[in-house]
Amino acid sequence: MPILYLLQPKAVLSKKQEAFKVAIGQEDGSWSKRVVPAQTIEQIVLMGHPTVTGEALTYALDLGISVHYLSIFGKYLGSALPGYSRNGRLRLAQYALYCNESDRLNCIKPIVRTKIRNQAAIISRREGNAKSLKTYAKQVKTMDSLDRLRGIEGIAARDYFASLGELFDPVWNFNGRNRRPPADPVNALLSFGYSLLQVQVTAAVHLAGLDPYVGFLHEPNRGQPALVLDLMEEFRPLVADRLALSLIHLKTLKPENFSTSLGSCRLSDSARKDFLKAFEDKMNEEFSHPVFQYRCTYRRAIELQARLFARHLLEDIPYQPLYLR
Incomplete structure (x- = not known):
């Protein structure tokens, strides 16, 4: 491992x-x-x-x-990383893009659009709901400001999680996304999955030589790793959401594997180990990469996407987020 x-x-x-x-x-x-x-x-x-x-x-x-x-609840807190990349030219290109709002908007649109398309693929069995998400994805192209782009992304996320709730048995009591802290088992799974995903993207961003704190969709406020959060977006549905659905539908995890204390829901110790094993299995799952046309794992794909984003900054080659049907 x-x-x-x-x-x-x-x-x-x-x-x-x-x-x-x-x-x-x-x-x-x-x-x-x-x-x-x-x-x-x-x-x-x-x-x-x-x-x-x-x-x-x-x-x-x-x-x-x-x-x-x-944290003990699975929230990502931070990382100790090896020495930073000496690729100053890449960092300067990243900062220049942040300062140009028009280029910044055009850079981040494909990521938001792909995230919504990946969300639509998950709820595709709810045809009407998936169709509305595909409509939002198309509307992303027409957004003329970062605020409007964030607005359509937020509306799509609200509708997506409402539709996602229809895929769970009512016993799971999932009524939409909540966090800080997660109040129900499904949200506890999603939050834990997103934290583990953030670990992977943080490492990939570091290896690519990018500054994790200067992003384009997320603002660099309160010390949050904005670029890491940006590049996580396309992977949230593909990795964390699909994993939570799979573990629940296969009954690998059950409601009794969770406990709630002071309004925060968390996995039991034994169930947490099961989740980590499933997450590692997901990271090692292979698929055909749509850009490179060869098989790779999700762990490798996260690194590839970070390097593709770095190449976009240095060579102005359009960044193509990862979309899997």
Whole structure:
């Protein structure tokens, strides 16, 4: 597995020679220990409050391994990333595009349009609802300002999640998207999936040499990684939404796998492990890339899209978001 997940608060990640040592506290007071060869890991994800020694953290960064932090509820908190790319010309092109509102609008329209088309593909069994989303996708081309573009994206999202609710059994009590914190099991799954997706896109943006904090649809406010959120949009329906639907329809997860505390719904520890395994399986799922015409995984596709976006900035080649029927 290219990603090492540490989910237990009572866990310690340290360095042992050319490997990482994972120690997990047991209920009887003992410690379960294992060694993970460093060359088998591409990323580390820490959820909750596990302990990472300074030696392990610096060793990971020295090897080019990103370390990502999620809250105990699965919310993305931030990342420790290896040294930034020295591609100054790419960064300057990114900043120049941000400062040109017309070019910025034209750059982001295909991403919004593709996100809506991917959403329509998910609810295609509800023909009337899918048709309205396809109409919104067409209207994206006519938007003449960023505010209007965000407006049509918001309307499409509202209708999409309302339609998505029709695909779930009423026992799941899903009445639309809510977050901060998620109040029901479906929203808990979606939020967790989006956080894990953000980890993947953050790593891809970093590898491509882009500035994660300067985006074009999302504003660089409150320190949010605006470009990461931009490039996540086309993948939200393809990865997180499809995964949540699949796990529920296959009854891999059930309502009793969730608990609610202080208005926040979360997965049980055992169900969280099932979700992470399913997410990894999804990341490794292969499909035919519509641009390159060869088979690749979703993990590879996320990296490819970040590199295509960088190429768009440097060479003015139109960026083609990932749309899968």
